[in-house]
Amino acid sequence: MAGIATAGAAALMLSGCGQAPSTGSGAPTKSDYIGCIVSDSGGFDDQSFNQSSFEGLQKSEKDLGITMKSAESKANSDYETNLNGMISAGCNMTFTVGFLLGDATKAAAEKNPDKHFAIIDYSYPTPVANVKPVVYDTAQAAYLAGYAAASATKTGKVGTFGGIKLPTVTIFMDGFYDGVQAYNKAKGKSVQVVGWDKTTQDGSFTGDFEKQDTGKQITKNLLDQGADIVMPVAGPVGKGAGAALKEAKAAGKDVKLIWVDSDGYLTAPEYKDLMLTSVVKQMGQAVENVVKDDKDGKFSNEAYVGTLANEGVAIAPFHDLDSAISADTKSELDKLKADIVSGKLVVESAASPKK
Structure with missing residues (x-):
């Protein structure tokens, strides 16, 4: 570790x-x-x-x-x-x-x-x-991660799941969901999010932040539903997601992982070859x-x-998977970030903290 x-x-x-x-x-x-x-x-x-x-x-x-x-x-x-x-x-x-x-x-x-x-x-x-x-306000950074994931998926489906259904978990999932929808609207696409529905506030949860085997199984379920990029919001349970994705990659699938809280490329290096980006809290x-x-x-x-404005939240670099995100998408992400910082674009979640 x-x-x-x-x-x-x-x-x-x-x-x-x-x-x-x-x-x-x-x-x-x-x-x-x-x-x-x-x-x-x-x-x-x-x-x-x-x-x-x-x-x-x-x-x-x-x-x-x-x-x-x-x-x-x-x-x-x-x-x-x-x-x-x-x-x-x-x-x-x-x-x-x-x-x-x-x-x-x-x-x-x-x-x-x-x-x-x-x-x-x-x-x-x-x-x-x-x-x-x-x-x-992690929804702001997760929005950018969702947009990036939608641009990088090959199957047209991306997934997320949580540990315990708490506001500090669902805020990531809300932002991620909205970022995917923003990409769809901008590009005329129909990328689907499996594992979370912001409208109904219903999705997949392990029930704790400890059982990595449960996280591994939920990730397999998301892969079976067609997702090729998964964002676990579950602390150490995320390592179960990483294990499932490593197995899928070894079996020949093109799959990717999005980490949360810290830059997973640095803090969970055993999965760095899968790491598209991370939604980081500083x-x-x-x-x-x-x-x-x-x-x-x-x-x-x-x-x-x-917030993005005070650099309290961010998305991590794409590191080894930088080529998976096009130059155009990177420019769009920069513009989206600037719009969120300026207040032109407001990312909303029922779990967003009061400012």
């Missing part, structure tokens, strides 16, 4: 199930500031949003001279225990990763009003005074920015919303 799986895990010996939080190493002269992070059950080597957030805090340790502590959750039942461990460890700022930690984070914050928290990928209907939401930089503001006494519970 890339990144922390090779360099960080052995050194940090990440904790879970209520064990004492681990402490990072190798930073410059330390300040008294302690920045902490609790994963969801996907773990810090999920090649997705837990990993990207974790690496952002690692970079903060290096760049800002803070002390870092981490607790890796093995199951949903670990969230409260791991948060309590961070509070006991004296963390100034504790990041929690993912929608599933919403309730536990709010409870910990309300019990400890003198501590600051930030939650990745979740925003409360009623703001919590000492919790900063870090959210992303979580690492957001984490470092939040830490810096908090360390400088500038904490705010106002949500950070990553």
Whole structure:
């Protein structure tokens, strides 16, 4: 595995199930500031949003001279225990990763009003005074990925599926769906999306972010329906999709993969020969920015919303499959991005965060 799986895990010996939080190493002269992070059950080597957030805090340790502590959750039942461990460890700022930690984070914050928290990928209907939401309008970048996929399909069908049916998952699927429809309208084509219908908000889900075998089977089902490009929105379950696509490629099929959260070409290199692009959330930089503001006494519970305009979301380069996207399509993608940034084109999803 890339990144922390090779360099960080052995050194940090990440904790879970209520064990004492681990402490990072190798930073410059330390300040008294302690920045902490609790994963969801996907773990810090999920090649997705837990990993990207974790690496952002690692970079903060290096760049800002803070002390870092981490607790890796093995199951949903670990969230409260791991948060309590961070509070006991004296963390100034504790990041929690993912929608599933919403309730536990709010409870910990309300019990400890003198501590600051930030939650990745979740925003409360009623703001919590000492919790900063870090959210992303990923529909904007997924729209571009859908347009690119529609241009590259050879079968006229592309697929997507999710882990758990949460707003932070369906927002990708909505944007992807709309991007395909935009291509169809522009080109007079009829590329179909299998696995998700934005209108009915119904589609294929594995039910968790852990069972890669289920992701592999759903991907096979999408391939059987004719899809030749698949975008899993399911954290580590995406590796099951990658495995199914590798098998299909070995059997002679021309298939491609679209990753989410991080640039899969870099974070899931075992699938890089399949990787058309990725819908990226720039979580690492957001984490470092939040830490810096908090360390400088500038904490705010106002949500950070990553967009194409502030470079909080993006699509990754096409890397080895660059030739699969024509020069004309690349120009069209640049124009679509500019129109989204300017507000001329509004990408809408029921799950889009409020700006």
